[in-house]
Amino acid sequence: MRWPWSGDDNDKTRSEPSSWADLLDTSKWSWDTFTGPGALVPSIVFTVTSLSALRIYKSYLRRIPSVNHIKPDYFRRRSLFGQVSSVGDADNFRLFHTPGGRLSGWGWLPWKRVPTTREGLTNKTIHIRIAGVDAPELAHWGREAQPFSKEAYDWLTQYIHNRRVRAYIYRRDQYGRVVAQVFIRKWFVQKDVGLEMLKQGLATVYEAKTGSEFGKSEQIYRDAEQKAKANHVGMWSKPSLLGRLRGESAKAPESPREYKSRHNAADKLKKGA
Structure with missing residues (x-):
């Protein structure tokens, strides 16, 4: 038996088998049977191709x-592409990872569809905390809701829910969430979700003493917040005439960081008492 690449059939100096029967006859085997170009080249090509395909897949x-399946060396080096399955608060959401997107079959192959039920999504999503921003807090744990918390939550839900986003992951926080800078495509333009929230006056720049992440966008975020304040949009808007008549104050609103600090201090006093 001759392989297409094994040369001229009239070359009698080769010790390669001339038929499948010869190939199966161990008495005709020689060292050249396995080390000759006709056998060695296909083996090397097959091995390299298989290892490369496996590496690309992984x-x-x-x-x-x-989050428990994210390797430590992924942080600050990789991004995750997926569909937002739910929004938990005005600055965090759940991501169903769809690697490769539509090009790899997600959304159109029967076995590559994002589940639509809570049971189908249980333990199959990654909790993402949007990096660099802090949104007004909704009511929880017996604490009152901050002004504009519902507006921020509704805006984020409308903006990213059931949409595909790309998250550049930085680290895992103390709550088991992945802190990430998140981008979404709107009319073929890539938008930074955190930056858009700041422009709308629905978040502040993250001001915790530790754990803040901005990538390379910290100054851009701070400039966007200052512009929103100057334009009196969102949480920086001034009370209307009717609001002022009701006694609403025109002073700067309490930031999410100040809100958390105030409640944490009150909780410590209660525990001390």
Whole structure:
């Protein structure tokens, strides 16, 4: 038997088998049977191709179901592409990882569809905390809601829910969330979700003493917040005439950081008492 690349059939100096029967006859085997170009080249090509395909799959096409499956060396080096399955608060959401997007079959192949039920999504999503911003707090744990918290939550839900986003992951926080800078495409333009919230006056720049992440966008974020304040949009808007008649104050609103600090201090006093 001759391989297409094994040369001229009239070359009698080769010790390669001339038929499948000869190939199976161990008495006719020789060292050249396995080390000759006709056998060695296909083996090398097959091995390299298989290892490369496996590496590409593990690096770019393997679905990551939860934060516990993210390798430590992924942080600050990789991004995650997926669909937003739910919005939990005005600055965090759940992401169903869809590696490769539509090009790899997500959304149109029967076995690559994002679940639509809570049962189907349980333990299959990654909790994302939007980096660099802090949104007004909704009512929870017995605490009152901050002004504009519902507006911020509704805006984020409308902006990203059930949409595909790309999250550039920085680290895992103390609540098991992945802190990430998040981008979404709107009319073929890539938008920074955190930056858009700041422009709308629906978030402040994250001001915690530790754990803040901005990538390379900190100054851009701070400039956007200052512009929103100057334009009196969102949480920086002034009370209307009717509001002033009701006694609403025109002073600067309490930031999410100040809100958390105030409640944390009150909780410590209660525990001390």
